Amino acid sequence: MDKETQRVWDSLNRDTQERMAKARTIVGTGKVISVDKTVALLEAIIKPGDKVNLEGNNQKQADFLADCLCKVDKNKVYDLHMIQSVLSLPSHLDVFEKGIAKKVDFSFSGPQAGRLAQLISDKKIELGAIHTYLELFGRYFIDLVPKVALIVAFQADKEGNLYTGFNTEDTPVIVEATKFKQGIVVAQVNEIVDKLPRIDIPADWVDFVVKSPSPFYIEPLFTRDPALITDSQVLRAMMAIKGIYAEYGVQRLNHGVGFDTAAIELLLPTYGEELGLKGKICSYFSLNPHPTMIPAIESGWVKSIHSFGGELGMEDYVRARPDVFFVGPDGSMRSNRAYSQMAGHYSLDMFIGGTLQIDKYGNSSTATASRVAGFGGAPNMGCDAKGRRHSTEAWLKCGQEYGMSHELVGNLPRGKRLVVQLQETFREKLAPGFVEELDAWKLAKNANLDIPPVMIYGDDLTHVVTEEGIAYLHKCSSLVERTAAIRAVAGYTEVGMLAKPEDTAALRKKGIVKTPEDLGIDISRANRSLLAAKNIRELVTWSKGLYNPPAKFRNW
Amino acid sequence: MSVWNQLQKNSFLESSARQRANGIVDNGTFTELLGPRDRVSSPHLPVLGEAVAFDDGIVTGVGLIGKRPVFVISQEGRFIGGSVGEVGGGKMVATLKLAIGAYHQIKEKYPTSYQGRLPAVVISFETGGVRLHESNAGLLAHAEVMDQFQDARGKIPVISLIGSKIGCFGGMGFVGAATDLIIMSEQGRLGLTGPEVIEQEMGKDEFDASNKALVYRTTGGKHKYIMQDCNFLVEDSIEAFRTQLAEVLTLSMESIEEMRRVGSQKLVEEQLELVKLAVELDPRDSMDVWKYFGNESPAILPELSLTDFLKQAKRRVRKVEGGSVNG
Amino acid sequence: MALQQLKFEFKVNNPIEFSHEWRHHGVVGSGDLEILMEKKDLGGAVQVQVVTPVVGFDKVWGMVLEKIVKENRLGNISIEINDNNATPIVVSMRLRQALAEAAKDVRKEV
Numbered sequence: 001m002d003k004e005t006q007r008v009w010d011s012l013n014r015d016t017q018e019r020m021a022k023a024r025t026i027v028g029t030g031k032v033i034s035v036d037k038t039v040a041l042l043e044a045i046i047k048p049g050d051k052v053n054l055e056g057n058n059q060k061q062a063d064f065l066a067d068c069l070c071k072v073d074k075n076k077v078y079d080l081h082m083i084q085s086v087l088s089l090p091s092h093l094d095v096f097e098k099g100i101a102k103k104v105d106f107s108f109s110g111p112q113a114g115r116l117a118q119l120i121s122d123k124k125i126e127l128g129a130i131h132t133y134l135e136l137f138g139r140y141f142i143d144l145v146p147k148v149a150l151i152v153a154f155q156a157d158k159e160g161n162l163y164t165g166f167n168t169e170d171t172p173v174i175v176e177a178t179k180f181k182q183g184i185v186v187a188q189v190n191e192i193v194d195k196l197p198r199i200d201i202p203a204d205w206v207d208f209v210v211k212s213p214s215p216f217y218i219e220p221l222f223t224r225d226p227a228l229i230t231d232s233q234v235l236r237a238m239m240a241i242k243g244i245y246a247e248y249g250v251q252r253l254n255h256g257v258g259f260d261t262a263a264i265e266l267l268l269p270t271y272g273e274e275l276g277l278k279g280k281i282c283s284y285f286s287l288n289p290h291p292t293m294i295p296a297i298e299s300g301w302v303k304s305i306h307s308f309g310g311e312l313g314m315e316d317y318v319r320a321r322p323d324v325f326f327v328g329p330d331g332s333m334r335s336n337r338a339y340s341q342m343a344g345h346y347s348l349d350m351f352i353g354g355t356l357q358i359d360k361y362g363n364s365s366t367a368t369a370s371r372v373a374g375f376g377g378a379p380n381m382g383c384d385a386k387g388r389r390h391s392t393e394a395w396l397k398c399g400q401e402y403g404m405s406h407e408l409v410g411n412l413p414r415g416k417r418l419v420v421q422l423q424e425t426f427r428e429k430l431a432p433g434f435v436e437e438l439d440a441w442k443l444a445k446n447a448n449l450d451i452p453p454v455m456i457y458g459d460d461l462t463h464v465v466t467e468e469g470i471a472y473l474h475k476c477s478s479l480v481e482r483t484a485a486i487r488a489v490a491g492y493t494e495v496g497m498l499a500k501p502e503d504t505a506a507l508r509k510k511g512i513v514k515t516p517e518d519l520g521i522d523i524s525r526a527n528r529s530l531l532a533a534k535n536i537r538e539l540v541t542w543s544k545g546l547y548n549p550p551a552k553f554r555n556w
Numbered sequence: 557m558s559v560w561n562q563l564q565k566n567s568f569l570e571s572s573a574r575q576r577a578n579g580i581v582d583n584g585t586f587t588e589l590l591g592p593r594d595r596v597s598s599p600h601l602p603v604l605g606e607a608v609a610f611d612d613g614i615v616t617g618v619g620l621i622g623k624r625p626v627f628v629i630s631q632e633g634r635f636i637g638g639s640v641g642e643v644g645g646g647k648m649v650a651t652l653k654l655a656i657g658a659y660h661q662i663k664e665k666y667p668t669s670y671q672g673r674l675p676a677v678v679i680s681f682e683t684g685g686v687r688l689h690e691s692n693a694g695l696l697a698h699a700e701v702m703d704q705f706q707d708a709r710g711k712i713p714v715i716s717l718i719g720s721k722i723g724c725f726g727g728m729g730f731v732g733a734a735t736d737l738i739i740m741s742e743q744g745r746l747g748l749t750g751p752e753v754i755e756q757e758m759g760k761d762e763f764d765a766s767n768k769a770l771v772y773r774t775t776g777g778k779h780k781y782i783m784q785d786c787n788f789l790v791e792d793s794i795e796a797f798r799t800q801l802a803e804v805l806t807l808s809m810e811s812i813e814e815m816r817r818v819g820s821q822k823l824v825e826e827q828l829e830l831v832k833l834a835v836e837l838d839p840r841d842s843m844d845v846w847k848y849f850g851n852e853s854p855a856i857l858p859e860l861s862l863t864d865f866l867k868q869a870k871r872r873v874r875k876v877e878g879g880s881v882n883g
Numbered sequence: 884m885a886l887q888q889l890k891f892e893f894k895v896n897n898p899i900e901f902s903h904e905w906r907h908h909g910v911v912g913s914g915d916l917e918i919l920m921e922k923k924d925l926g927g928a929v930q931v932q933v934v935t936p937v938v939g940f941d942k943v944w945g946m947v948l949e950k951i952v953k954e955n956r957l958g959n960i961s962i963e964i965n966d967n968n969a970t971p972i973v974v975s976m977r978l979r980q981a982l983a984e985a986a987k988d989v990r991k992e993v
Contacts, residue, residue, distance in 0.1 A: 230914075231973075232972055235976065424972065425970070425971065425972055426970035426971060426972065427970070428914060428968075428970075429968070430940070430970060466972075467972040467975075468972070491971055492943040492946060492947065522983070523979045523980065524980045524983030526980075534567060535569075537743075545859070551769040552766045552767055552769075554768045554769035554858070555743060556772050556778070572910050573910075592907040592917065592919050593907070593919065593921075595919075595963075602885060602934075603885055605884040605885055605936050607911050607934070607966060607967035608886065608911070608934060608965055609910075609911040609965055610919060610963075610965060632910060634910045634911070635910060635911050
């Protein structure tokens, strides 16, 4: 009996209170702290070996807090286990080089991919795992619960309520995981105001607020200048629209970021209109506010868009289109990566995007031998959601065509998500888009990964679109047939060169491979004149002046 | 719809050198001289392993606007940045010589009725200047083109069209400035040192070349129009350029001479005054200059449509007699 | 490295006569090319000359060109290409566009 009464049930909270007491001796009693005390505060609230979540989103970055973390005394704070969705700033890796942090669990590392691979192979970083966003968020609530979260918001009020607004992104999920396990939350904000437009994070979930010396770093990641779209991208876009969007009546979808999908977006009001597809495809999106969506939205194609994050310059446009976007009572949008990824996983008919390499089985990867780039969110959408139970027309049709369905579930009807890769057989400098073996294998070896990082597995991939044709891979009834279908559209790459003309002819007969001619597409029309907007300025015009592009995109 | 009719609606910015050359003169009148079939390409590029073009990136030829032969020089920015080398430069010089020769022949043939039949030269610039792979020949070509301008002066108008992707930079920036008259679109850019080079030499704090809005505020059509560095600002279509060109061709040689921005003692003095003003004003941004010339809210100017801009923008007032002639 | 000059010759059965004296298409931009096609009595054959900075893609050029020649049953035509790192798809797309444009112009002339 004695033993049981001695058991402590709130050790996490007691630990936090100890740290908070220590913090109070440095920053006093208020929530709002000053810039010059921030490093000392971090030394007080972070202990060696802590799991620390440094908010690095796809777009907005807690850059000031990241810099402060790099400046802590490594005799006091060391061996940290960093848990963050994106490694994007140099400081995100500096913290390892300085010996402050030791281990990382993350999701995406775009700009730092090369340096990360080097640090892993030099054993300066212990890699936990590379996740998809949703997977990492899931682990926040299981075995990767942060003790301290260093987050970022646009504004705070004096009580510590936060406004994360248009670029809310990952903040809610990080704060909820941290605070409800008695952790400590520190927020950097651009400004402290009397009254917030709305409260995105309530004050009692936030322990400290600091106004950073300069506004947080944010990158316009989803802006594609239509001036850079090529004729061959226009061709693939025409093929995708006619051979997939129209064929399946794809209504709910996500577009990966890239010029291929930007071309599709800009072809909806022209080529799509000509094919009479308005209302029949592309009504609902899980998508960042891509500026190249403006012409389709303005022409009445789109009913709804829920966004993972925001996009610089789209704030006013989105605010003025509340029927389409998810806009709060204050009038500004709230993005939310966790919800949008969930929507993307369960509620889409189709994911379509581009990749670096596809192998002969249909596995695709953006990894190269010397870059650990991670996954981000694409695999959550670029897969068949096994838990899906509702049915839509496109999902059902794809399932009915599934060549291996009978082998797996017998005669039971089941749908299938369309997972489409748009792939140029050769990219710039003649780098092949199809390979016998993915570079991911080499990376796995170089960086000591357990498994080669694969973005989309072959069994999830249903369609590949190249300039040579569309391969309807899900219709294949064996791996041999899938490989033949991939070879048939892989052009003059090492994979395509092994295509047997008689196999290709048979696949065309079966409707597993369709060339542009089979699809009734006039290749001579495939040029930029089909784009609804040919440059950023025309997007501004389409938006009736509401889109306010960042300076680096303004050709005027 | 004929090819020419389609071309009229084309974005000037998006059009190739050949499309611009065909579309800028009357329907079906363009004859290309030293075209692709003549296969006169650079003798220097192959040894360096660089790709060649049958026209060396410059389209030359002659067409008509009304009764006037219009000699066209059109640069292709997609071929090595529109750079001018030996062949392309030679084609430019030869075209100017042909035009001047035609002037004398027409005057002789129609001693009393040559007005309205005299040739003109139009140069559609899209270039960063000298082709570094053949820089001596390229530089020489720049000088020879300028030389021909002197011969043409007062006889036939030499008109610049600037509205293509690369803009008109480097040595060709001087060449463009030395023509009688400049027609630009908002997307056109005119200058000497390109933005990237300025950033490289002076640092990102001085000039951030990735800030395109800044680049256009400093070298773009609207700025050049306010500064009187270009004479006319038109919409981004071949038709708009052609219409403005046709209108300009109705002017007398005297009126055209008055449109020059450089090339006389008085104009040099006027330019020097501008240099003095720049020192006094010490502007941090083009907008400071726009404000100085009477634009109360300079920040809105880049956002305005062409029509609204032309209505609202206040231009620098030219001091030299006749220099006030403007669009 | 000097520019590469590649030469190919193809022959198909019952070729269709090219309907123009000559045609030019395209611009030698980065990743792009220009094509000059001329009607020529070659005993039914197709001669192609490619000038390109790219090394090691001779076989691919041959395959791309052969496919286009067969598809369109070309004959008695000389094709000259100036290339600047165009990918195989850009090559075949430009060739197809050039042929399609030529065919359209004939229809208009008729």
